[in-house]
Amino acid sequence: MDYACLEWGGAANKHLALLDKVQGRAVRLNRDSGAGHEPRPHSLQHRRDVPGHTVMYKVHQQWVSHLQTLRQPLRRARITTRVIALAPTELLQPRCRTWHPQRQFVYVYVGWWIALLAYAATPWR
Template sequence: MLDAQGVSSLYKAQVRPVMEYVTLTWSSCPPSYLTGLERVQARAQRLVRVCTRGHAPDTFQPLQHRRDVAGLCVMFKGQALHTPHLATLRFPGPPAPTQATRSAENSEHPHTVAVPFSRTEHNIRSFLPRYSRLWNQMVLSTDLHRSTSLHIFKCRANEWLADQQ
């Protein structure tokens, strides 16, 4: 029989990679599909608690949090590292405001990106609109976009997203 560490390691090595395969395409799925994935993770968390007789803290990050970190990392690769195969993600900045309002003045930042217009709920949840908005929030509230390596960016983005929740 597996102990809590074994169940946790088994889940992280065998189950979660399958659920996280192409995580960025999962972001545009209906919430009902994502709920099914969260149920699998909740069941693994319950198994860890059973093995430790209820003394285990929540050891798994929510899958949506992990998807958001992965999406921000892709945006970082395209925007800051200028990775060649992600050249299409290098968006121009937002257009200059035509009126002098407080919200227009605050939105001017050289590292923000233009958020593609979306009409449908499905398209709003897709990669470009969702992670462009998240990237802009991050750029306006932190200096993470100035990180020198992907590893540093990923660690700090993980902390920033955890603080946002």
């Protein structure tokens, strides 16, 4: 299940919406059955996002060899500013002009990885 996010990356939104409907129906059936107070399960999108962050961590921090094709180069700063100095390990996010590559694993999770590193580097936290 760790690498399932690589498969979900290119799925169409209508297919993901159908799976979310199925999960919602299952939650309603569980609630209506009177089985007691069950904790709210995580959304399917959350279940797709957590393994995606795990894969990015394995690629960029643990250097797992079979995932190195997903590795993105570091972004080179032309001008050093305070913001760039705070997040020196920012990755080069691939550019894409069509909708399909924007749903792919590398484009989505590299952007989130950059945001996560920037949040961790903020001094006012």
